[in-house]
Amino acid sequence: xxxxxxxxxxxxxxxxxxxxxxxxxxxxxxxxxxxxxxxxxxxxxxxxxxxxxxxxxxxxxxxxxxxxxxxxxxxxxxxxxxxxxxxxxxxxxxxxxxxxxxxxxxxxxxxxxxxxxxxxxxxxxxxxxxxxxxxxxxxxxxxxxxxxxxxxxxxxxxxxxxxxxxxxxxxxxxxxxxxxxxxxxxxxxxxxxxxxxxxxxxxxxxxxxxxx
Numbered sequence: 400x401x402x403x404x405x406x407x408x409x410x411x412x413x414x415x416x417x418x419x420x421x422x423x424x425x426x427x428x429x430x431x432x433x434x435x436x437x438x439x440x441x442x443x444x445x446x447x448x449x450x451x452x453x454x455x456x457x458x459x460x461x462x463x464x465x466x467x468x469x470x471x472x473x474x475x476x477x478x479x480x481x482x483x484x485x486x487x488x489x490x491x492x493x494x495x496x497x498x499x500x501x502x503x504x505x506x507x508x509x510x511x512x513x514x515x516x517x518x519x520x521x522x523x524x525x526x527x528x529x530x531x532x533x534x535x536x537x538x539x540x541x542x543x544x545x546x547x548x549x550x551x552x553x554x555x556x557x558x559x560x561x562x563x564x565x566x567x568x569x570x571x572x573x574x575x576x577x578x579x580x581x582x583x584x585x586x587x588x589x590x591x592x593x594x595x596x597x598x599x600x601x602x603x604x605x606x607x608x609x610x611x
Contacts, residue, residue: 425571447559508568522578
């Protein structure tokens with residue numbers, strides 16, 4: 400029930416995004432973020448966004464799935480591989496909303512991606528993939544130091560990728576919020592399915608989804 404409430408919230412947010420090219424706070428937030436002039440901050444944004452873009456996100460996605468298979472977590476590996484289906488859903492929502500990108504007369508635009516703005520595909524993608532990795536790391540990595548390192552890395556990519564898309568003028572903050580929102584709905588559905596179905600199976604069935 401709570402998931403459907405949040406789904407309605409996303410529908411309302413999307414409706415406003417379809418009507419307004421930007422929300423009231425978008426311009427102020429984007430300009431304040433672009434005023435940050437620190438080389439280390441810029442590099443942290445760029446490195447995070449690299450891990451959210453091709454080819455690195457594919458390497459992380461495939462590598463993590465292979466590691467899960469090797470650890471006999473085959474259901475989890477299949478769920479991670481299936482998470483790529485979030486991409487066409489994001490593209491479909493963008494076509495429905497039809498919101499333009501920020502214009503260079505309002506903010507500094509140093510990245511000129513093609514396509515529409517709402518919801519951000521990068522923000523959506525990192526929430527689904529790195530959010531799912533965060534969940535698996537939290538659930539299955541037993542060494543505290545390694546678990547904390549993995550969780551911190553996932554959160555860094557998620558948060559800094561969203562800021563980078565605004566920093567380079569590719570999105571308004573509300574586009575990023577929409578991407579996080581849509582990705583969060585998808586992630587919540589995947590985790591709920593995993594907890595209700597996979598973790599409810601006998602141990603041998605959890606390890607081998609192909610077993611009859």
